[in-house]
Amino acid sequence: xxxxxxxxSVEEFRARLEAWVPANLPRxxxxxxxxxxxxxxxxxEEVAEVQRHRDLQRTLWDGGxxxxxxxxxxxxxxxxxxxxxxxxxxxxxxxxxxLLQVPTFVPxxxxxxxxxxxxxxxxxxxxxLRGDEIWMQFLSEPSGGSDVAGALTTAVRDGDEWVLNxxxxxxxxxxxxxxxxxxxxxxxxxxxHRGLTVFVVPMHDDGVELHRIEMTDGSRxxxxxxLTDVRIPDSYRVGEVDDGWTVGTRWMFHERNAMGGGSxxxxxxxxxxxVVENEGDKYVRIARAAGRLDDSRARDLIGESxxxxxxxxxxxxRVSEGMLAGKLPDTYASITRLMHAxxxxxxxxxxxxxxxxxxxAGEAGVGFDAGQTWLVRQQGAIGGGTTEMARNNISERVLGxxxxxxxxxxxPFRDVPKGPPSTAPAN
Amino acid sequence: MDILVTEDQEFFREASGKYLEQECPxxxxxxxxxxxxxxxxxxxxxGCELGWTSLLVSEEHGGGTVSxxxxxxxxxxxxLFGTHxxxxxxxxxxxxxxxxxxxxxxxxxxxxxxxxxxxxxxxxWADAGEVTAxxxxxxxxxxxxxxxxxxxxxxxxxxxxxxxxxxxxxxxxDPNGAGVAVTPLLxxxxxxxxxxxxxxGARVPASALVGGGDATAEIxxxxxxxxxxxxxxxxxxxxxxxxxxxxxxxxxxxxxRPLASYQELKHRCADMKLWLECxxxxxxxxxxxxxxxxxxxxxxxxxxKAYTGQYLAELVxxxxxxxxxxxxxxxxxxxxxxxxxxxxxxxxxxxxxxRLQLAAMREAV
Numbered sequence: 061x062x063x064x065x066x067x068x069s070v071e072e073f074r075a076r077l078e079a080w081v082p083a084n085l086p087r088x089x090x091x092x093x094x095x096x097x098x099x100x101x102x103x104x105e106e107v108a109e110v111q112r113h114r115d116l117q118r119t120l121w122d123g124g125x126x127x128x129x130x131x132x133x134x135x136x137x138x139x140x141x142x143x144x145x146x147x148x149x150x151x152x153x154x155x156x157x158x159l160l161q162v163p164t165f166v167p168x169x170x171x172x173x174x175x176x177x178x179x180x181x182x183x184x185x186x187x188x189l190r191g192d193e194i195w196m197q198f199l200s201e202p203s204g205g206s207d208v209a210g211a212l213t214t215a216v217r218d219g220d221e222w223v224l225n226x227x228x229x230x231x232x233x234x235x236x237x238x239x240x241x242x243x244x245x246x247x248x249x250x251x252x253h254r255g256l257t258v259f260v261v262p263m264h265d266d267g268v269e270l271h272r273i274e275m276t277d278g279s280r281x282x283x284x285x286x287l288t289d290v291r292i293p294d295s296y297r298v299g300e301v302d303d304g305w306t307v308g309t310r311w312m313f314h315e316r317n318a319m320g321g322g323s324x325x326x327x328x329x330x331x332x333x334x335v336v337e338n339e340g341d342k343y344v345r346i347a348r349a350a351g352r353l354d355d356s357r358a359r360d361l362i363g364e365s366x367x368x369x370x371x372x373x374x375x376x377x378r379v380s381e382g383m384l385a386g387k388l389p390d391t392y393a394s395i396t397r398l399m400h401a402x403x404x405x406x407x408x409x410x411x412x413x414x415x416x417x418x419x420x421a422g423e424a425g426v427g428f429d430a431g432q433t434w435l436v437r438q439q440g441a442i443g444g445g446t447t448e449m450a451r452n453n454i455s456e457r458v459l460g461x462x463x464x465x466x467x468x469x470x471x472p473f474r475d476v477p478k479g480p481p482s483t484a485p486a487n
Numbered sequence: 488m489d490i491l492v493t494e495d496q497e498f499f500r501e502a503s504g505k506y507l508e509q510e511c512p513x514x515x516x517x518x519x520x521x522x523x524x525x526x527x528x529x530x531x532x533x534g535c536e537l538g539w540t541s542l543l544v545s546e547e548h549g550g551g552t553v554s555x556x557x558x559x560x561x562x563x564x565x566x567l568f569g570t571h572x573x574x575x576x577x578x579x580x581x582x583x584x585x586x587x588x589x590x591x592x593x594x595x596x597x598x599x600x601x602x603x604x605x606x607x608x609x610x611x612w613a614d615a616g617e618v619t620a621x622x623x624x625x626x627x628x629x630x631x632x633x634x635x636x637x638x639x640x641x642x643x644x645x646x647x648x649x650x651x652x653x654x655x656x657x658x659x660x661d662p663n664g665a666g667v668a669v670t671p672l673l674x675x676x677x678x679x680x681x682x683x684x685x686x687x688g689a690r691v692p693a694s695a696l697v698g699g700g701d702a703t704a705e706i707x708x709x710x711x712x713x714x715x716x717x718x719x720x721x722x723x724x725x726x727x728x729x730x731x732x733x734x735x736x737x738x739x740x741x742x743x744r745p746l747a748s749y750q751e752l753k754h755r756c757a758d759m760k761l762w763l764e765c766x767x768x769x770x771x772x773x774x775x776x777x778x779x780x781x782x783x784x785x786x787x788x789x790x791x792k793a794y795t796g797q798y799l800a801e802l803v804x805x806x807x808x809x810x811x812x813x814x815x816x817x818x819x820x821x822x823x824x825x826x827x828x829x830x831x832x833x834x835x836x837x838x839x840x841x842r843l844q845l846a847a848m849r850e851a852v
Binding site: 344356362364379392448458 | 490491733736737745747748750753754756757758760761764765766767768769771772786787789790791793794797838839841842843844845846847848849850852
C-alpha cells in the first residue's frame with residue numbers, strides 16, 4: 061500500500077470526522093436486519109437503495125473522506141490503515157455506502173491499483189470514489205466455482221481489440237453495476253494457469269446480457285451474464301497477456317482479505333469493533349421474543365455466539381496487525397476468511413435454534429428472519445471462495461503441506477477433461 | 488501471544504526462556520510428576536531473580552514492569568510457562584503479590600511482598616468456594632472453604648476471598664494457623680499442585696483484611712487476570728502440541744505417502760490452525776483490554792476463556808488422534824501439554840460458565 065506522510069495525526073483526523081459525520085451522514089435505524097430489509101424490497105426500491113448508496117459515497121467524496129487508503133494520485137487520501145480504522149469507528153450508528161465496498165473497492169479497485177495501467181487508474185479509481193461507478197467481479201463460471209483458473213470464457217485478439225465470449229455467474233449486485241473485472245482464457249494450448257488474461261468489461265455493452273438469479277430466501281442479488289462478441293480495447297487489459305493468474309492470485313488475496321474483514325480499502329461501520337448503543341444483542345432479542353431468555357440452554361447459545369464473534373474480531377485484528385508489521389504473510393487472509401464463515405454458519409444456526417417455532421411459522425420480525433436467513437446459511441461459506449478452498453489454502457500455503465496431486469499441471473488446457481467421458485451409445 | 492510484543496518484552500522472555508530450557512527441560516518436568524511440591528526451591532528462587540514475581544508489584548514495593556505495561560509483561564511470561572509446561576506457582580504467587588501491592592496496607596506490603604519477590608515465600612489465592620467472615624472484637628472468624636486452590640499446600644500465605652456482612656473481602660491467612668486445614672489434592676497437571684483449603688472458625692486479626700473492607704472490584708480484577716493468564720498459557724501449550732503434530736504429519740508415512748498429503752487430514756490441520764490463531768488473537772485482545780482498563784475487559788476475558796477452553800481442548804485431542812496410538816502413551820510428550828490445557832480449561836470457570844457470563848453481559852447491552 062502506497063502511503064504519503066500524513067498531514068495530520070490520527071487523533072486530529074478523528075476529531076475532524078467527529079465534527080463532520082453527525083452533520084453530513086444520516087443516522088442508522090436501530091435494530092434493523094439489513095439482509096431481511098433488502099429481501100423485502102421491490103425492484104424500484106432496490107434501484108433507489110443503490111442510488112442512495114452512490115449518493116452517500118458522493119457525500120464522503122465531497123467531504124474529503126472517500127478512499128482513505130487509496131493513493132492521492134487517484135483521488136484517495138493516501139493515508140495509512142489506522143486512519144481508515146478511525147473512520148470505521150466514528151461512523152458507528154451512521155449510514156455509510158455499504159453496497160459500494162465489496163466488490164467495487166475490494167477486490168476490483170485493489171486489483172486495479174496492483175496491475176492496471178495509468179489510463180485506467182486515472183479514469184476509474186476517482187469515479188469509484190465519487191460513487192459514479194460500481195464494479196463487479198467476472199470470476200466464477202457456470203462450469204466451476206472453486207476452480208477459478210478453469211475459466212472457459214474466451215478472449216480472442218483482433219487488432220487492437222479483444223473479442224470476449226462466454227458466461228460468468230455469482231456476480232453479486234451486477235444488475236446495478238457499471239464495469240466488470242473479467243478473467244478470460246486467451247490461450248488454450250498451454251496448461252490451465254498459463255493461458256489467462258484479465259480485462260475491464262463495460263456492463264452496459266450490448267453484448268452483455270444479464271439475468272438475475274433468485275436465491276432460496278427470495279433475494280435476487282446474484283446474477284449471471286452472457287458475453288457475446290463483446291469487443292474490448294487492448295488498453296482495457298489488466299496485466300500481461302496470458303499472465304492473468306498472477307493478477308488472479310492477488311485478486312483472490314484481496315477478496316479473502318475483504319471477506320475476513322481486514323482490507324484497508326473497505327470503509328464503514330461494519331468494519332468497526334465499536335458496538336452500536338441501544339440496538340441490543342440480536343440473539344438476546346430473538347430469545348426474548350421466543351420467551352426463552354431465562355432458559356440456561358438458550359443463554360449458553362447466546363454466550364457461544366458472542367464468543368465466536370469476539371474470536372473472529374480478535375483474529376482479524378491480529379492478522380491485520382501482523383501483515384502490516386510484516387510478521388505474517390498475506391496467505392493468512394485465508395484464516396480470517398474461514399473464521400468469518402465458521403462464525404456466520406454457527407451463529408445463523410444459533411439464531412434459528414433460539415427462534416424456535418417462530419423461525420418457521422411466525423410474524424415478520426427477528427424470529428422469522430432467523431428462519432429465512434437459515435435457509436441461506438451456507439452463503440457465507442460458499443461466496444468469496446468456499447471454506448473447502450480456504451482449508452486447502454491454509455494447509456498448503458500457510459502450513460506448507462503438499463499440494464493436491466494434479467495430473468494435468470503440464471497438459472494444455474484444451475485437453476483437460478471438463479466433464480465425464482462420453483460413453484458409446486448402447487446397442 | 489501478542490504479535491506486537493515489544494523489544495523489552497522479547498529481551499525479558501529470552502532470558503527466562505533460556506533459563507527454562509536449561510533448568511527445566513521436558514525430562515525434568517516429567518521427573519517432578521511425583522514430587523509433592525511440583526517444583527524445587529532453588530529453581531523458583533532463581534526464576535524470581537529473573538523477575539517472575541515482581542512484574543505486577545509497583546516499584547515502591549520493590550517490583551517493576553519490563554515495558555511499562557505490567558499485565559502484558561506478565562502475559563509474555565505466562566506464555567513461556569505454557570510453552571515449556573514450566574513448574575512453579577507462577578499464577579498463584581503473582582495474583583497475591585498484585586493484590587497486596589494494589590490494595591494492601593503498608594504493613595501487609597512490608598510483610599508479604601519482599602518474600603514473594605525474592606522467592607523465599609510462596610502465596611496462594613483461595614477463590615473457588617464460599618467463606619464467611621464474622622467480626623469478633625479486633626479479630627475475624629472465618630468459616631467455609633475453597634477448592635481447588637493452586638499451590639495451597641506449598642503456600643506460606645493464603646489470600647482468601649470471603650464475605651463479611653455480605654460484602655466480598657480479601658483476608659490474608661496463615662495456612663498453619665488454628666482452624667485452617669490444607670489438604671493436597673490429586674492433580675491432572677504434571678507440575679501444578681492444588682489443595683483443598685478448609686476454614687473452621689479460623690481466627691485472624693482484623694488487620695489481615697486487605698484494603699480494609701469492600702474488595703468487590705479488586706476480586707473481579709484478579710479473576711480477570713487469572714482467566715486471562717490461563718487462556719494465554721493454554722494457547723502457548725496448544726501451540727507446541729500443534730507444532731509437534733505438524734512435524735509428525737510430514738515425517739509419518741502411511742500407504743507410501745506422508746500423512747500431510749491426505750486432504751482430510753490437511754483440512755483438520757487447517758481447522759486447528761484457525762483455532763490456534765483465534766486463540767492467540769482473543770487472548771491478546773483480552774490482555775490488552777485488561778491492561779488498558781477498558782469497560783469491555785470482562786467481556787473479552789470471558790470470551791477468551793470460553794473460546795480457548797472449548798477449542799484448545801478439542802485441538803489437543805485431535806493432535807492425539809492424528810498421532811494414533813503413540814499419542815496416548817506416557818512416553819510421548821503430547822500429554823504434558825494436554826494436562827496443562829485441561830487444568831487451565833476447567834479452573835476459574837469452565838467455558839460454559841463464561842458463556843453464561845457473556846449472555847448476562849449481552850442482556851445488559
